[in-house]
Amino acid sequence: MTPLTDRLDAWRNEGARGRLFLLGAGFVALYVAVDAVTYIFPSEPFAATPWNPQPALALALIVLGGAAFAPAVLAAAVLAETFVREGPGGGFGFIVASSGMGLAYVLTGLAVRSKTRIAGGELTLRDLTWFVAFVAVGAALSSIVYVGAYLLDGTLPQERATRVFLRLAVGDVLGLVGVTPLLVYLTRATLLPAADARRRAALRDFAVFVLALVLTLLLVFAITPFDEFRMSYLLFLPMIAFALRQGAAGAALAVPLAQLGVIISLYVLGERAATAFEFQMLLLALSLTTLYFGALAEERAHAADALAQREQQLREQQARLNQAQRMAAAAELAASLAHELNQPLSAIGTYAGACRMLAAGGEASRRELQEALTQVVRESARAGEFVRRMRDFFRTGAADVERTAPSDLIEAAHDQVRDRLGRHGVQWTSRIEPGLPAVAVDRVQIGAVLGNLLANAIEAVVAAPPPRAIEVRARRSGDDMVRIEVEDSGSGVALEVRDRLFQPMATSKPGGMGLGLAMARTIAQRHGGSLWLDATCSRTTFCLELPADDR
Amino acid sequence: MTADAAPTGDSFEGSTVYVVEDDKAVRDSLLLLLRLRGYAPSGYESAEDFLQLDALLRPACALVDVRLPGIDGLALQRRLKERHPGLPVIVITGHGDVATARSALRDGAVDFLEKPIDEHELLDAVTVALASDQRRVAQARDREEISARLARLTARELEVFERITNGQHNREIAEEFGISPRTVEVHRSRIMEKLQARRVADLFRLRFELEQTSPPVA
Numbered sequence: 001m002t003p004l005t006d007r008l009d010a011w012r013n014e015g016a017r018g019r020l021f022l023l024g025a026g027f028v029a030l031y032v033a034v035d036a037v038t039y040i041f042p043s044e045p046f047a048a049t050p051w052n053p054q055p056a057l058a059l060a061l062i063v064l065g066g067a068a069f070a071p072a073v074l075a076a077a078v079l080a081e082t083f084v085r086e087g088p089g090g091g092f093g094f095i096v097a098s099s100g101m102g103l104a105y106v107l108t109g110l111a112v113r114s115k116t117r118i119a120g121g122e123l124t125l126r127d128l129t130w131f132v133a134f135v136a137v138g139a140a141l142s143s144i145v146y147v148g149a150y151l152l153d154g155t156l157p158q159e160r161a162t163r164v165f166l167r168l169a170v171g172d173v174l175g176l177v178g179v180t181p182l183l184v185y186l187t188r189a190t191l192l193p194a195a196d197a198r199r200r201a202a203l204r205d206f207a208v209f210v211l212a213l214v215l216t217l218l219l220v221f222a223i224t225p226f227d228e229f230r231m232s233y234l235l236f237l238p239m240i241a242f243a244l245r246q247g248a249a250g251a252a253l254a255v256p257l258a259q260l261g262v263i264i265s266l267y268v269l270g271e272r273a274a275t276a277f278e279f280q281m282l283l284l285a286l287s288l289t290t291l292y293f294g295a296l297a298e299e300r301a302h303a304a305d306a307l308a309q310r311e312q313q314l315r316e317q318q319a320r321l322n323q324a325q326r327m328a329a330a331a332e333l334a335a336s337l338a339h340e341l342n343q344p345l346s347a348i349g350t351y352a353g354a355c356r357m358l359a360a361g362g363e364a365s366r367r368e369l370q371e372a373l374t375q376v377v378r379e380s381a382r383a384g385e386f387v388r389r390m391r392d393f394f395r396t397g398a399a400d401v402e403r404t405a406p407s408d409l410i411e412a413a414h415d416q417v418r419d420r421l422g423r424h425g426v427q428w429t430s431r432i433e434p435g436l437p438a439v440a441v442d443r444v445q446i447g448a449v450l451g452n453l454l455a456n457a458i459e460a461v462v463a464a465p466p467p468r469a470i471e472v473r474a475r476r477s478g479d480d481m482v483r484i485e486v487e488d489s490g491s492g493v494a495l496e497v498r499d500r501l502f503q504p505m506a507t508s509k510p511g512g513m514g515l516g517l518a519m520a521r522t523i524a525q526r527h528g529g530s531l532w533l534d535a536t537c538s539r540t541t542f543c544l545e546l547p548a549d550d551r
Numbered sequence: 552m553t554a555d556a557a558p559t560g561d562s563f564e565g566s567t568v569y570v571v572e573d574d575k576a577v578r579d580s581l582l583l584l585l586r587l588r589g590y591a592p593s594g595y596e597s598a599e600d601f602l603q604l605d606a607l608l609r610p611a612c613a614l615v616d617v618r619l620p621g622i623d624g625l626a627l628q629r630r631l632k633e634r635h636p637g638l639p640v641i642v643i644t645g646h647g648d649v650a651t652a653r654s655a656l657r658d659g660a661v662d663f664l665e666k667p668i669d670e671h672e673l674l675d676a677v678t679v680a681l682a683s684d685q686r687r688v689a690q691a692r693d694r695e696e697i698s699a700r701l702a703r704l705t706a707r708e709l710e711v712f713e714r715i716t717n718g719q720h721n722r723e724i725a726e727e728f729g730i731s732p733r734t735v736e737v738h739r740s741r742i743m744e745k746l747q748a749r750r751v752a753d754l755f756r757l758r759f760e761l762e763q764t765s766p767p768v769a
Contacts, residue, residue: 342667345667346666350577372580379580
């Protein structure tokens with residue numbers, strides 16, 4: 001169903017004056033009819049009733065449709081006064097009172113329309129507070145005008161003016177506060193949640209609420225031997241419960257029902273008209289409490305929704321970030337693989353070019369040709385070895401874990417870089433704590449990690465002035481870990497690099513294994529260990545911790 | 552590829568090609584190929600090693616790998632500009648990223664080769680690089696020769712040479728120095744003789760060549 005507000009706008013744009021007029025006329029008829037039906041307990045002989053829902057029709061029409069409907073509201077007020085209340089006497093008071101009252105509703109409606117978002121179906125605590133404030137002022141204004149006009153007119157005896165004013169004002173507030181939100185929700189078709197499951201839950205809640213309300217009313221008015229007013233606080237229970245469960249829309253539905261229930265109960269009991277004002281105040285407290293609880297529940301639900309949405313967004317963002325990091329790691333890996341393969345390929349190509357020339361050189365260059373061809377074979381073996389190593393490295397499934405002494409790992413890594421250390425005159429020290437437990441690791445993978453750390457260390461010390469030294473230590477850490485530390489005499493890791501050291505693509509250094517510290521850390525973590533840069537040491541120290549295998 | 556197995560007969564045979572590459576196999580293969588092509592290649596494992604050379608044999612060029620331990624290829628290229636100005640540098644990279652190439656070429660690299668290195672591209676690049684260095688060397692030699700001849704002029708003769716090549720007449724020069732036109736004439740023939748010039752136009756050419764490559768005389 002299209003919300004009434006949208007349809008009103010459409011009609012206005014189309015210039016469908018006939019429809020607008022029909023709506024106004026329908027409203028006037030409804031207004032008079034509702035006034036007639038709820039014309040109970042008039043404070044005889046004067047026409048002030050304890051519950052006036054018809055002003056809510058006027059207020060809703062102005063809130064939804066704007067000032068254009070002011071004439072309809074004024075007409076309805078005057079007609080109702082004429083036919084329902086049989087406006088006492090034919091004096092000027094009758095016209096002033098009824099049209100003044102209508103004008104007050106129009107002003108209230110315009111204020112609510114401009115200051116709150118109720119017309120859009122919103123009922124937050126802020127909207128509700130403004131709404132209640134405007135309604136209170138508007139009802140007081142309309143009642144002052146009404147009572148004042150009849151007072152001056154002479155129709156209303158002075159001693160009854162206060163009583164009539166209070167009953168009228170509170171009755172108006174009750175009707176306006178109680179019924180307007182429901183009317184707005186009805187025209188916007190947002191009374192029930194859109195989702196099927198929530199709609200079913202809302203209907204079930206509503207059925208339970210109606211049952212509870214009827215039972216409570218029976219308890220309060222029919223069964224108890226006490227004065228019904230004493231037990232009326234029980235009405236708060238079903239109201240608050242329903243409002244908390246179904247929010248502002250639930251409150252908007254519950255309040256007029258409760259008001260209707262109480263008024264009907266009083267009507268049936270009949271003789272309790274004397275206590276009508278006390279019941280008006282009870283209903284006012286009940287209505288406001290319920291609406292506020294409803295608005296509160298609504299805001300809480302909105303906040304929870306927003307939070308859930310935000311969390312969802314964060315999760316998606318995190319997922320995208322992870323994806324990007326994986327891509328970056330893959331790109332870095334691909335670049336380093338390409339580099340490693342390019343070296344032997346390049347050498348093979350150049351050797352082959354040389355071989356072609358040597359072959360043309362005849363017998364004289366035969367020995368050289370053989371040597372060059374040997375190099376070609378060696379380089380292709382090197383490329384193959386690299387491919388095999390990578391395949392091992394990326395082997396899926398369980399890692400090839402075996403019990404290994406940390407000293408073996410360190411020695412194996414040392415062997416790989418021994419030449420380079422010698423060439424650059426790097427002093428090598430390894431200190432292994434006696435009685436160190438073995439570790440359960442994949443030797444290829446952890447070998448690659450140590451190789452990476454040593455390659456980095458060599459680069460760092462070569463770039464710095466001598467004396468150049470690398471020290472590797474292995475010791476127990478805590479009860480169940482073995483820590484291997486690689487310390488170099490290089491000039492250290494720049495502060496701005498430190499933070500993203502372990503991120504993929506962080507290294508732009510030439511040479512090395514090219515596997516990157518990110519990959520090395522992943523391997524360490526996959527072994528149940530960790531890898532980090534020890535910032536407390538004065539020299540660059542990378543720490544690799546692996547779980548000890550005490551057996 | 553065409554069968555061009557014979558050594559090139561170009562005029563750069565015997566020229567030095569410095570190869571700075573840390574990977575032994577890549578380096579050795581380049582050295583072998585270049586040697587077979589008639590060049591005199593010389594290999595270095597790191598930028599530091601290469602920078603220890605005080606003087607280079609010219610004409611020459613350098614093949615420099617970007618990824619080097621310690622000082623990398625691009626840094627080496629910048630240092631060579633100060634240490635051996637004019638030495639043509641060919642940069643080699645294992646991963647042809649645009650940023651590295653741009654940086655290398657901006658710093659004056661004559662070419663940029665990707666691994667695996669194409670033999671023809673390599674030899675073309677080396678030929679172009681050596682040609683440019685030879686031009687440079689020849690120019691430097693000419694300039695040195697001219698400078699040597701100029702050095703034989705006396706201070707007054709140098710002044711007169713400058714005035715003549717400014718387009719001044721003998722009479723004007725005589726007035727300026729307070730000497731007779733006849734004396735100016737004597738200076739002129741001495742200058743022609745010392746600078747091995749046959750015509751006055753030759754003097755103008757010498758002056759022009761000097762100013763092309765070095766600050767003005769006097």
